[in-house]
Amino acid sequence: MTRRLGWGAALTGLLTATITLAGGQSATAADPLFQAPVVGQCFDMDSAELASAAYTEAPVDCAATHTSTTIAVAVLPDGLAYESRALARFALETCVPVQRKVLGTSIRGLRLTAYTLGYFGPTPEQQAAGARWLRCDLVLGSPDDLQPLPAKLRVGSYPFEKSVSRCLAGRDFDLTVCSAKHTYRATAAITIKADRFPSEKAWKRIGTKRCRTAVTSRTYRFGWPSKVAWKAGDHTLLCYSKTRR
Numbered sequence: 001m002t003r004r005l006g007w008g009a010a011l012t013g014l015l016t017a018t019i020t021l022a023g024g025q026s027a028t029a030a031d032p033l034f035q036a037p038v039v040g041q042c043f044d045m046d047s048a049e050l051a052s053a054a055y056t057e058a059p060v061d062c063a064a065t066h067t068s069t070t071i072a073v074a075v076l077p078d079g080l081a082y083e084s085r086a087l088a089r090f091a092l093e094t095c096v097p098v099q100r101k102v103l104g105t106s107i108r109g110l111r112l113t114a115y116t117l118g119y120f121g122p123t124p125e126q127q128a129a130g131a132r133w134l135r136c137d138l139v140l141g142s143p144d145d146l147q148p149l150p151a152k153l154r155v156g157s158y159p160f161e162k163s164v165s166r167c168l169a170g171r172d173f174d175l176t177v178c179s180a181k182h183t184y185r186a187t188a189a190i191t192i193k194a195d196r197f198p199s200e201k202a203w204k205r206i207g208t209k210r211c212r213t214a215v216t217s218r219t220y221r222f223g224w225p226s227k228v229a230w231k232a233g234d235h236t237l238l239c240y241s242k243t244r245r
Contacts, residue, residue: 033073033075037073042061043067044060067139071099072098074136092232092234099136104154107189107233109155109158109189111238112158112160113155115164142174147177163178166186169183187239190211207237221239221240222238
């Protein structure tokens, strides 16, 4: 739906990591970091690999073209299974603070970029050997169209370079970088203060009111975090201005 001034339409599902993990919880072992990846390694993964529960391909030279880099590795808390619904929140609480540090920006600045996250767990064989780690990878662009990561990850001050800024493209308003063909650009990130996660109806009302004066076009869109992301600390309303590109 096209977002126009005063209309109650919303764009959802843009602000969450989308990878889930499968497999059972292994018994306690001496080395929960068995065969864990190394922070700083780079990988040339594709969209299908990003969507997998585990990723086992060898790293590539970070000076060569690559689409992901591992930014954090953490051990799962006792009692948290890989198939648990609580895993997504743990992943976001683990990965996002490191993502902000790596990019050198605030949570609002982060949401104005096209950077996102993938997270992976051990293979069933690694879990059977005692592995209980979670891996966070930084990626750029839509999960269906990953972009090569730049040599310099820190984004500096807003407005960011077009090659890393968040835009929407196509009839489905897919996430893309603003250096690619697009129809909307993220131009405002607003922290919403509320005691609990707003309903969809409330989000539409909030977005209509707050984005109206935050965008640079009469036609606009907005998005909000998932309930899991909200509980993990992301309370950001994202406003998109229509562009001519």
